Amino acid sequence: MANRQMGKQSIRFENPPIISGAASVVGEKEGQGPYGEYFDVIEKDPKVGADSWEEAEGKLQEKAAMLAIRHAKLTKKDIRYMVAGDLLGQLMASSFGLISMDIPLFGIYGACSTMGESLGIAAMIVDGGFAEHAIAITSSHFASAEKQFRFPLGYGNQRPKAATWTVTGSGAVVLTKSVRKEEMQQKGEWEEISKRAKEEKGKVKVKGITTGKIVDYGVKDSMNMGACMAPAAGEVIVQNFIDFGYQPEHYDKIITGDLGKVGKDIVIDYVKAKGYDITKQYMDCGIEIYGEEQNTQAGGSGCGCSAVMLAGYILKQLENGDWKRVLFVPTGALLSQVSFNEGNSVPGIAHGVILEKM
Secondary structure: OOOOEEOOOEEEOOOOOEEEEEEEEEEHHHHOOOOHHHOOEEEOOOOOOOOOHHHHHHHHHHHHHHHHHHHOOOOHHHOOEEEEEOOOHHHHHHHHHOHHHOOOEEEOOEOEOHHHHHHHHHHHHHHOOOOOEEEEEEEEOHHHHHHHHOOOHHHOOOOOOOOOEEOOEEEEEEEEOOOOHHHHHHHOOHHHHHHHHHHHOOOEEEEEEEOOOOEOOOOOOOOOHHHHHHHHHHHHHHHHHHHHOOOHHHOOEEEEOOOHHHHHHHHHHHHHHOOOOOOOOEEEHHHHOOOHHHOOOOOEEOHHHHHHHHHHHHHHHHHOOOOOEEEEEOEEEOOOHHHHHOOOOOOEEEOEEEEEEO
């Protein structure tokens, strides 16, 4: 068996799991942005027919999960594990929103890096042979996040230029065990090999991951998430290069989750100081998801930001061959109501996922 552990923080999957289905469900504002045509569902009702913002976010997750499973041509019974999380206390959106799925759940918290963390854990589960199919999912909601972390919407506070706008949306990705062609050839299962090869053609695989560490540069401004998270993103990108022996040009795109306009410059400078120039490959979901005219200050943020861009846009670019290889790096600011009110700084974390077209 080949060594799966690469360097200090990375894993190369022996049989890279395949993304067999994905789905993105977003709010009306996100649907009005430049990537609206790529999202599967645009919800006109911000409460999604629910009684509260938190319940609405849970419904976004449920819709995204069901749609991703349908796109994978599977049923709920086929999914062995869900790996899910969100920004709310006790993972309210995931725990309440996914009750009806009746699937074993790993509830995780990585702030806005959760899609990277959930993808990494789900991929390890599938590659390790513990599940044929697993689903990674996360969400955020503008109103539920503002209510928990900032001010009630009715307060009408002014938003500084460094502030970001929490994305209303949920992204879900189904990971499926890849066919072990060598084993099937030994058994002479040629028809099955041909069938699975056709099913996998054009799909995207998770080739490897680089798990991030908590990085704290002492930033205390919760309205400047980009500055809080950029060093963590920079560190995991550099570590990915070191662990795998890659240069930036190995990737068509290096995509962070929600650093926004402020964090973008910081991460590019940070990585350049370590000897790598990612300017040509760099892209940030938070900058991309909204148009300039939408008045979102530094851009989009939230767990749902990178999740819906992944399920709605990034995977499609890989599937249609515009990109062959992407380093997907969702970013998270690890603050809570308690930590912020007690005057603590805001640590950051980021997780890297290597995505390649089959």
